[in-house]
Amino acid sequence: MKLSKEHFSAKDTFECGQCFRWEKVNDDYIGVVGSALLKVCEESTHYEVSVIAGELDVDLAHYFDETADYEAIKTTLRDKDVYLSEAVQLGKGIRLLNQAPFELLISFIISSNNNIPKIKMAVEALSSSFGQYIGSYEGKAYYRFPTLEELLKVDLEQLKVKGMGYRNVAVYKTVEKLVADQIDLCNVFGMDYDQGKQFLKTFYGVGDKVADCVLLFAFEKKNAFPIDTWVKRILRELYHIEDSKKAYQTFVNSYFTEFAGYAQQYLFYYMRLKSE
DNA sequence: ACTCAGGTATTAC
């Protein structure tokens, strides 16, 4: 599969904080998606996506958000204000990936009060400890993210892998609830944003921010706008919003209307790069 | 040894 460079770059997409299983190896990006180990290789005119090992069981065009109109998204956001204009320019290669619901829910539960290197560490450890082996590349073994059934067999203490900390309790309870209540997470696709958020927050360890991330990155609710510590900084320092949860929410709901989730991602990436 | 990054659940107003 080919990805045009016009609205995609591997660095912007894989390092903007939305995913935890892609890493740079030599000049390429290597990542586990579903049952496949993928390589994204930069060519002169485009990026080439290929399967290195395992089986491709997701629609790559969908995964890479090919149906979204990035020209329209960027034009709309650029015209909104000077910060969005700069942010879109800086993160012009970002695609919002459409990722697997269960993996995303567990990964973002782990993300709570945690930093990206440690989140990656925990997700990797869960995969290599409890997920199925896919294949190796450049001397490193890659594993699937564990299924619900695989995590169900793991006890509370075993779940406490590197980077997990006390969040093993939340992951454990979530797995337990999914099984006990016989929940099909895919039902959230059929819910609207408010229903989906309310539902996701019934899981222990899922609050407003984690719910918004899962809605945005897995359930295609592109109006979700996760407010984390970086976004708060943007809202405070650039948009001069008072430091209270209510004030942030009120502003975000009224200001970031169309393409809100995309706006959040450009701004988040922009703020993180500027703070380096 | 010490500091820092990080949302949620809980507790206290």
Place this chain on the structure above:
DNA sequence: GTAATACCTGAG
């Protein structure tokens, strides 16, 4: 209803 506080650990 909203605001303070504890939670946990790898990296530097």
